Amino acid sequence: MKQNLVKLLVVIMMIMITGIANSRDDFEDAMLKARKSLTEASEKNDEALLKKARGQFERILQLKKDPWLVNYYIALADYSLSMTGSASNDTKTVKQYTESGISTLQKSIDLKPDFVESYILMKALNFNRWQYEQEKMQEIISATSAADVEASKLEPENPRYVLLNGISSYYTPESFGGGMNNAIPNLEKSIDLFSKRKEKSELYPEWGKDLAYGYLAMALVKRNDDGDMTKAKDMIDEGIKLFPSSGFISEYVMSEYKKSQSK
């Protein structure tokens, strides 16, 4: 009897522990689920799925826990949505989600001004403004510079910060200080930093590694110096191996690579 009671107590304790743990994990569970949805949607570059993922984060705001982090992810979803507009040359969509992203991210920064990822994303969002309001050149430069200064002050070796510098150089003409020769070292460094990185919390952002492989491959294809094409193919293969569901690498980057080969 005593043995049975002990067994029962153990079972009860297990139920209690699980229950308490579950009640504490509502927010984390929801965040992890939403982030998974966002990652999958981003990998597929699917606008409808991205909107759904954004909605998941919006609903998590109702739990009133760490709203700065939730808002960060909403802004990240906005950024991904703006990129779908960018791919289809739909400046209205780019503008709509970029502006929403900037205002949402500002709420996050107001609540937690020392979160480096916010400034990295803020820089990326402001960079998007070139696509629809080039005439506000000075304001854009000012906003991207301000975000850049904060990010470099907080964590200059953040792989996403280095990645963004690489992507920025990739799209910026050499005459404006960009170009492939500036992009490639940053993208290589970013991959290296990603491989060494461990986030402080499992809820913190983890995006970008697939982009680093993809952009490095594309930058190598564009530069096309001796040996660059082979290295680009290696990056694509490695990227697909690590991120088999990434449409960005398997479709977009691969097609750029094939186009270049057929020339």
Add this chain to the structure above:
Amino acid sequence: MKLLLICLLVITGTLSAQTGDSGNTKSPTKIFGTVKGEKDSLIEGANIVIEGTIDGATTDEKGNYEFETEQAGSKNIIITAIGYAENIMMIEIESGKEMNVNIKLTKDEVKTEEILVTASSYTSGTNAAVTLTPLEIVRIPGADADLYRAITTFPGSNQVNEGSRITVRGGDPDEVLTVLDLASLYNPFIFDETFNVSSYSTINPWGLKGINFTSGGFSAKYGNVLSAVLDLKSYDMPQGSGMFAWVGLANASLSGVYLSRDGKFGGSFSAGKLFLQPYLAINGEYSEYSPIPESNQIGGTLSYKLGTSSNLKAYANYSDDKVGIRNQSPSFDGFYESSSNSYFGNVKLITGLDNSTVLNAGISISKYDRDYSYGLIKSDQKDIYAKGRVDITKQINNKIELNTGLEYEYDGYDLTGIFPQYQYNIRPGAQSFGIDTAQNSGRAGIYAETQIKPSDDFFVIPGIRTDYHTLSGKFSFDPRLSFGYRLSEHNIVRGALGYYHQYPGIENYLRAEENDLDAQNAIHYILGYEFNSGGDILFRVEGYYKDYSNLVLTNPVNFLYTSEGEGNVKGVDMFFKVKIKNKFTGWISYAYTDSKRKQYEATKLVPANYDITNNLSVVGSYNATEQLVLGAAFRVSTGKPYTPVIASEFVKLQEAYKPIYAEINSGRFPTYTTLDMNAQYIFSLFGKFAVGVIAVNNVFNKKNLYNYTYNVDYSQRIETYSNNRRSFYAGLGLQL
């Protein structure tokens, strides 16, 4: 057994704790429906959530949503979508049942800034009603990166003699006030008022964070101005650090900006030189020069951030110019020689007094010296202006803002020289008289206005100001009113009316009896309509009427100036601007003006000096590639009025012919047209950012008339053409 009971109680308690609002939680309820916007448009990506939970869904491309919840009872659902106002609805959830909840959202437009643009305003900045940007200024063909020339592509304003001085709605050029960071700028030009040499502005458009050009109905904070205000705000701090060099066929410059790492200190400098030899060698000389026009400019700023909401900024600028140009007039054929130098300094403080109150204060001084000689005329004129100003803005609540301020301005005028006794005889040795005179005056002004915004769709700004002029001892009193009303999402009506006074230039008081000249008065009536799609398409049409009184008029008996002049102007301005993605920006502006004045020597209402009846500008800029931008601008306008000579008589004593004039401004110059084109190419030079510009002005080499002159006895009219004929310019800028 006891222990078992305790355990069961614990289990029960734990399970209760897990379910939270156990009293309201029943079997799942399915909630579904559609989210629609205005005119039943389907909204994709709208988010629906039960308040305080994560139960909810996102709408699909048909606006449909569906989710299950175990919540029950009265609950708020929150519906959000980008671009729409948040909607909160209370619903009664019946456990286990299906509920159809259809939702309607209304657009959440950013209306405030857009609606607050006042009538007749063309602005730069961050709101959706932006009509002019620094990038456009440097890209407008024919504007030569000059702010004032760019503004003349907007309705209501015209260039004076193809230079940078502007006239607005038929008024005189000195009826346009330029304000830079609270300071009044009276001579921001080189080659100002120089015979057949185009003037240029010394203001760098890239240093400006805000440009607001108002061609009428402006705020009560602007005093002593009759027609228009160009209000410029420079950046409180430089936007980064760097240097830029420019070398062109006619000019070279070097500029730099510096911002300290902590963002608390910044500075900038610019230096430039104008040299026309290469430019004239390529394009040809249409006049004889001695010396060829030359100019120098140097300036800079220093900024210091005193605190989170306080900033101190000092600005200084110097410029000079020199030119000799041959001109033939009936009594003299020789060189018109002119030189000037201009100094300007300004210190501005901006500080937040509390969370809702901002104080702006500034002091400025400017000095302008100009010498010119032609025939027997030798003139040396000096103007000194000093100004102190304080403005306070108080946000009373989100619907009311109070603006008030005061200013004092000193104006000193000094003229020495030799002038002809008879205007028609300037031959050296002819009868002349000497002038050595000085005069000064002060003006104190105070204003208050309230910006009232009862709703997002309506604003009204009543304002009042009064000024006192120390030289004449006269007061002026200006009540003003401006309003705007949004008819629907993209349609806005704006209007303004009020009194606007400007004291005559100080030199006029030298010809008045006991300085008895009143402030000249204009009553503005403006009503306009605007369609604004949100930035890509903008259409404006505006009608106006201005009633002038107290204009300066010559007494035909004693030839002294009085305030008996009068006049009126009526007109319509139209503006259509379109932006197609980032590829094309263009606009068409048209202005109809009918301006009549009885002023100075006129004996009745006659066309005003700058009564340009029709004025059309078409401007386009096309981004051919990411690196190449092509632009073209076409302008056509009615010729300006002039006073023809109809006969002459020989005056033996003077050994010269005296012209006999027809009625003032009864003649008109031929129609003015010009087509200008340019291309800008961005590339890399020595690994640095570089930009190359080529421009062709007056592509069809139209000979636009500058002036008429006459032979010795006035029997033959001779056309003097503008020197702005077809010209080619190339320049290269390099980041250092």
